[in-house]
Amino acid sequence: MFGPRVRKSPYHEATVAAGVSAFTVYNHMYMPISFGDPAEEYRRLTERVALWDVAAQRQIEIVGGDAAAFTQYLSARSLGGLKPGRARYAPICDHEGNLINDPVALCLDDDRFWLSIADSDLGLWAKAVAAERGADVRVFEPDVSPLAIQGPRAEDLAVDLFGAEVVGALGFFHHVGTDLDGIELVLCRSGWSKQSGFELFLTDGSRGAELWDTVMAAGARFGIGPGAPNPAERVESGLLSYGSDNDSTTNPFEAGLGRWVDLDGEHDFIGKAALRRLLERGVERSLVNVSFVDADGSRLAGVLPLEHPRSARLDGQVVGELRNAVWSPRLGHGIGIALVAVAAAVPGTCLVVEIDGDSFSVVVAPEPFGTPRRPIPPS
Amino acid sequence: MFGPRVRKSPYHEATVAAGVSAFTVYNHMYMPISFGDPAEEYRRLTERVALWDVAAQRQIEIVGGDAAAFTQYLSARSLGGLKPGRARYAPICDHEGNLINDPVALCLDDDRFWLSIADSDLGLWAKAVAAERGADVRVFEPDVSPLAIQGPRAEDLAVDLFGAEVVGALGFFHHVGTDLDGIELVLCRSGWSKQSGFELFLTDGSRGAELWDTVMAAGARFGIGPGAPNPAERVESGLLSYGSDNDSTTNPFEAGLGRWVDLDGEHDFIGKAALRRLLERGVERSLVNVSFVDADGSRLAGVLPLEHPRSARLDGQVVGELRNAVWSPRLGHGIGIALVAVAAAVPGTCLVVEIDGDSFSVVVAPEPFGTPRRPIPPS
Numbered sequence: 001m002f003g004p005r006v007r008k009s010p011y012h013e014a015t016v017a018a019g020v021s022a023f024t025v026y027n028h029m030y031m032p033i034s035f036g037d038p039a040e041e042y043r044r045l046t047e048r049v050a051l052w053d054v055a056a057q058r059q060i061e062i063v064g065g066d067a068a069a070f071t072q073y074l075s076a077r078s079l080g081g082l083k084p085g086r087a088r089y090a091p092i093c094d095h096e097g098n099l100i101n102d103p104v105a106l107c108l109d110d111d112r113f114w115l116s117i118a119d120s121d122l123g124l125w126a127k128a129v130a131a132e133r134g135a136d137v138r139v140f141e142p143d144v145s146p147l148a149i150q151g152p153r154a155e156d157l158a159v160d161l162f163g164a165e166v167v168g169a170l171g172f173f174h175h176v177g178t179d180l181d182g183i184e185l186v187l188c189r190s191g192w193s194k195q196s197g198f199e200l201f202l203t204d205g206s207r208g209a210e211l212w213d214t215v216m217a218a219g220a221r222f223g224i225g226p227g228a229p230n231p232a233e234r235v236e237s238g239l240l241s242y243g244s245d246n247d248s249t250t251n252p253f254e255a256g257l258g259r260w261v262d263l264d265g266e267h268d269f270i271g272k273a274a275l276r277r278l279l280e281r282g283v284e285r286s287l288v289n290v291s292f293v294d295a296d297g298s299r300l301a302g303v304l305p306l307e308h309p310r311s312a313r314l315d316g317q318v319v320g321e322l323r324n325a326v327w328s329p330r331l332g333h334g335i336g337i338a339l340v341a342v343a344a345a346v347p348g349t350c351l352v353v354e355i356d357g358d359s360f361s362v363v364v365a366p367e368p369f370g371t372p373r374r375p376i377p378p379s
Numbered sequence: 380m381f382g383p384r385v386r387k388s389p390y391h392e393a394t395v396a397a398g399v400s401a402f403t404v405y406n407h408m409y410m411p412i413s414f415g416d417p418a419e420e421y422r423r424l425t426e427r428v429a430l431w432d433v434a435a436q437r438q439i440e441i442v443g444g445d446a447a448a449f450t451q452y453l454s455a456r457s458l459g460g461l462k463p464g465r466a467r468y469a470p471i472c473d474h475e476g477n478l479i480n481d482p483v484a485l486c487l488d489d490d491r492f493w494l495s496i497a498d499s500d501l502g503l504w505a506k507a508v509a510a511e512r513g514a515d516v517r518v519f520e521p522d523v524s525p526l527a528i529q530g531p532r533a534e535d536l537a538v539d540l541f542g543a544e545v546v547g548a549l550g551f552f553h554h555v556g557t558d559l560d561g562i563e564l565v566l567c568r569s570g571w572s573k574q575s576g577f578e579l580f581l582t583d584g585s586r587g588a589e590l591w592d593t594v595m596a597a598g599a600r601f602g603i604g605p606g607a608p609n610p611a612e613r614v615e616s617g618l619l620s621y622g623s624d625n626d627s628t629t630n631p632f633e634a635g636l637g638r639w640v641d642l643d644g645e646h647d648f649i650g651k652a653a654l655r656r657l658l659e660r661g662v663e664r665s666l667v668n669v670s671f672v673d674a675d676g677s678r679l680a681g682v683l684p685l686e687h688p689r690s691a692r693l694d695g696q697v698v699g700e701l702r703n704a705v706w707s708p709r710l711g712h713g714i715g716i717a718l719v720a721v722a723a724a725v726p727g728t729c730l731v732v733e734i735d736g737d738s739f740s741v742v743v744a745p746e747p748f749g750t751p752r753r754p755i756p757p758s
Contacts, residue, residue, distance in 0.1 A: 001401040001413065002686040003610070004703055005498070005623035022380040025404035028498070028622065034380060095510035100503060119384070119407070121500035124479060125507045131474035131649075132511035141627065231382070243407065244384035248520065270510075307381040324383055 006030055009055035010145045010208025018216075018226040026056035026119045032228045041227045042329050045195055049153040049219055050227030051212070054192070054199070055145035059114040060103075060123040062130075064137035067111045074115075074126060075105065076252060076269055077260040082107045087173040087188060090115070091260055092122065093271030097251045097278050100125065102242045104190060106175055106201075114144065114201075118242035129270065143205045144186075149215060150197035153222035158198050160218050162187060175201075180214055183207045192229050194237035231305055232326045235335050238289065238368025245287055245323045245337045251275065253283040254339065285320060286345035289369060290362040292325070292334030293350070300327060300334045303355040312338050312351040312362070319344040322353045322362065328369065335369060336362060385409055388434035389524045389587025397595075397605040405435035405498045412607045420606045421708050424574055428532040428598055429606030430591070433571070433578070434524035438493040439482075439502040441509075443516035446490045453494075453505060454484060455631060455648055456639040461486045466552040466567060469494070470639055471501065472650030476630045476657050479504065481621045483569060485554055485580075493523065493580075497621035508649065522584045523565075528594060529576035532601035537577050539597050541566060554580075559593055562586045571608050573616035610684055611705045614714050617668065617747025624666055624702045624716045630654065632662040633718065664699060665724035668748060669741040671704070671713030672729070679706060679713045682734040691717050691730040691741070698723040701732045701741065707748070714748060715741060 002008070007029040009015070021036035032053050035041060044050045062071050072079045075090040082088050082105065090105040092115075101122045103115040115122060127139045149157055158167045161180060166187070170176060175188035186201040202211050216224060234241060240255060252261050252275070261275055292300060306325040311318045320340030328335045344351060347366040352359055381387070386408040388394070400415035411432050414420060423429045441450050451458045454469040461467050461484065469484040471494075480501045482494040494501060506518045528536055537546045540559060545566070549555060554567035565580040581590050595603060613620060619634060631640050631654070640654055671679060685704040690697045699719030707714045723730060726745040731738055 001403075003403070003412075003623070004685055004687050005620060006403065008687050024380075024382070024385065033382075094503070094506055096506075121503060124473070124500060124504045127473055127475075128504050128507040129511060132508060241384060244382070306383055308383050308387050 002030065009053050010202065010205040011053040011055055011147060011212050012208075014209050014212035015053050015226065020226070027058045027117065029056040029058070031056035032226070034228060035226045038232075039329065040225070042230060042232055044223070044225045044227055045151050045193060045230050045233055046330070047152065048223035048225075049149055049151035049157050049197070051215055051219065051224055052148040052150060052228055053212075054148050054229065055208070057116055057118070057146050058123075058141055059116055059144040059201070060126060060139060061112070061114055061142045062126070062137050062139050063112045064135075065111060066136040067113055070130060070135045070137045071105060071113045071115070072267055073269055074129070076262060076271060076275070078262040078265045078267055079105060080265075080267070084109050085174055085176060087175055087190060089260065091252050091257045093252060093275065094125075095270055095274060097271040097274035098248060099242070099246055099250050099252050099255055099257070102240060102257070104173070106186070106188065108186075114142075116146065120243065143203060145202045145205055145208060146199045147202060147211060147215065148191045148197060148199045149219070149224075150191045150193045150227075151195045153224075154195070154197035157215070157219045157222050157224065158187075161215065180211065183211050183214070185211070192239060193233055194239070195233065231324070232328055235289070235324060235326050235337060236328055236330055236369045240287075241324065245339065247339075250285075250339065251278055251283070253279065254285045254287060256287050284342060285339055286342050287337060287339050288345045289365040289367065290322070290336045290338050290351065291331075291365055292336070293361045293363050294334070297333055299358070299360075303358065303360075304334055306336065306355070310353045310355055312340055312344070312353050314344045314349065314351055319351070322351075331369060338362070338364070381409065388432050389581065389584040390432040390434060390526060390591050391587075393588050393591035394432050394605065399605070406437045406496065408435040408437070410435035410607070411605070414605045414607070417611075418708065419604070421609060421611055423602070423604045423606055424530050424572060424609050424612055425709070426531065427602035427604075428528055428530035428536050428576070430594055430598065430603055431527040431529060431607055432591075433527050433608065434587070436495055436497070436525050437502075437520055438495055438523040438580070439505060439518060440491070440493055440521045441505070441516050441518050442491045443514075444490060445515040446492055449509060449514045449516045450484060450492045450494070451646055452648055453508070455641060455650060455654070457641040457644045457646055458484060459644075459646070463488050464554055466554055466569060468639065470631050470636045472631060472654065473504075474649055474653060476650040476653035477627060478621070478625055478629050478631050478634055478636070481619060481636070483552070485565070485567065487565075493521075495525065499622065522582060524581045524584055524587060525578045526581060526590060526594065527570045527576060527578045528598070528603075529570045529572045529606075530574045532603075533574070533576035536594070536598045536601050536603065537566075540594065559590065562590050562593070564590070571618060572612055573618070574612065610703070611707055614668070614703060614705050614716060615707050615709055615748045619666075620703065624718065626718075629664075629718065630657055630662070632658065633664045633666060635666050663721060664718055665721050666702075666716060666718050667724045668744040668746070669701070669715045669717050669730065670710075670744055671715070672740045672742050673713070676712055678737070678739075682737065682739075683713055685715065685734070689732045689734055691719055691723070691732050693723045693728065693730055698730070701730075710748060717741070717743070
């Protein structure tokens with residue numbers, strides 16, 4: 001049941017034609033989350049290449065004389081040295097030190113940036129800050145709609161589409177303005193998986209269907225198919241799901257993003273003073289990976305993926321919440337993400353969660369299942 | 380397909396048990412939009428009483444020494460004389476004069492207000508403004524979840540639940556803190572329909588199911604049933620659907636809210652200077668009601684309600700968009716809301732819209748179909 005209150009992506013009709021079976025709403029836009037075959041979508045992403053409509057990952061453009069200084073003022077991470085053609089993961093906190101978004105910042109020009117945002121109205125917030133401070137910037141949502149190709153064959157597909165020279169020169173989190181059969185876009189080596197890949201930032205929403213079809217056609221020989229940001233792969237790989245793993249009162253230290261909070265640097269940013277105080281008082285919670293230890297994996301089939309957070313108990317006391325849980329195809333057991341008191345965040349700690357009246361044991365893992373916890377590798 | 384990234388309402392399980400058939404996402408929360416029988420849901424609302432889970436209409440609480448002045452600074456409408464126990468429709472603009480939300484402001488105490496918001500992260504924005512200005516306020520989202528009873532029998536039901544004395548003393552947009560069998564709530568004579576009714580602002584999310592069941596049981600003899608904010612009734616009645624009728628660049632003059640923009644008053648508010656300039660330059664667009672004039676109403680069955688905005692043409696030129704359209708049970712024909720150039724906003728103007736390859740004629744109506752355009756009656 002679609003309605004005009006929620007926006008459709010430029011790729012909407014193409015995803016419907018490709019058999020999308022479920023949408024969520026993200027940044028006031030419908031975003032595909034399933035094409036009806038989770039096992040095949042996981043294989044496509046981890047063994048071949050998947051095409052994702054991630055137009056709902058909207059861009060906030062910041063342009064003007066103060067753009068560099070202002071963008072830096074928004075970001076808890078130093079953007080020093082971020083040059084045109086480069087991008088950087090840039091967690092953003094409010095004045096109280098709560099994490100309010102975790103975009104990738106793309107530098108398009110010395111005075112022009114995009115924040116490629118997670119699901120919160122960061123543009124509204126940034127506009128308020130800019131206006132109240134009298135910054136010489138314009139903040140707006142441009143007509144930019146990312147389409148992602150993710151998976152081990154994404155490289156081959158990108159070479160096929162854009163040529164070996166362009167793709168070969170593109171390091172991780174590098175981007176370049178280019179076109180595909182005249183369809184203008186910014187090509188960036190990035191994406192919300194650990195399977196490697198690219199995001200194609202389409203800059204003309206009227207050409208979404210064309211771009212989708214072009215990529216799909218070229219990808220046929222690499223086994224491409226439709227997909228969506230993958231809950232199993234991202235938990236396996238230790239990627240943060242903003243707004244899902246955390247809540248509105250989570251600070252970046254709790255969320256495992258402490259390494260990117262530049263408290264020692266010279267640059268001032270929103271929340272810096274509050275984050276200093278938080279650190280002095282001591283961090284009270286921590287996001288941890290957990291494994292389900294129930295021998296009978298079939299018990300999990302009825303309850304995973306998790307529909308909503310569940311209390312996690314240690315020795316009968318509630319110590320936090322299991323925020324997400326999925327069946328891991330790679331590991332062959334259930335895994336999840338919990339936000340718990342630091343005392344319960346010690347690897348090996350056994351927690352108990354109730355799901356639909358049934359009791360499950362989970363064990364805190366020493367680190368994410370794939371790679372060390374790095375929501376996105378440093379650029 | 381539910382997931383932990385989007386919140387469930389405290390009434391969620393109750394609505395599932397009551398047969399909810401579709402949800403939207405509103406303020407990062409699942410909100411029921413259908414129980415599978417639109418005709419019956421319309422009759423329930425207009426002839427008896429409907430129970431709506433509108434928990435997604437979140438509250439932004441503003442509390443502290445500067446709360447009254449700060450809340451006033453956010454609102455384009457004067458809040459002068461707004462006393463504890465009273466509420467007022469309070470459109471809010473950004474610094475550029477764009478409408479960014481149209482909440483009802485409830486005054487709970489001289490230094491404590493709720494903004495009962497439409498779907499945008501107004502809390503994030505308000506926190507940025509408060510912090511940058513150093514206002515002595517705390518801004519946060521409290522544990523408050525409205526449940527609405529709407530329809531001609533809502534009054535009888537409210538009397539049955541809360542007593543004739545409490546309900547009789549409650550004028551339009553008046554509210555009072557009370558309880559129902561020990562379940563604490565704020566009762567307000569309000570709601571997003573013109574069928575009269577109340578909103579029960581539950582202040583303890585753990586008791587949602589109890590409240591739902593209590594109201595449903597008491598309402599049985601008045602013919603209560605589940606429902607949701609009703610697209611047909613609200614277009615008939617001329618209620619604004621924020622984020623749906625308008626877009627991110629719509630100002631309140633275009634949206635028909637000019638009467639509540641207090642440009643002549645003494646109070647300063649965000650966007651005031653920009654709105655003055657807009658008015659001087661002249662308003663370029665206007666939100667209008669339209670009627671479908673196609674003799675063969677059955678042609679509309681396949682295309683209404685509208686899934687997304689459609690271009691509206693006058694003499695072949697695009698003059699704006701049909702933003703919403705529904706079949707009106709009361710009028711027996713299709714009606715809608717269009718955002719068009721003022722030259723095309725003249726009653727009687729005939730516009731042409733293409734929907735799924737088919738051409739339809741709509742005529743601009745002299746005023747909303749029910750009452751004069753008043754998103755919510757003045758309080």
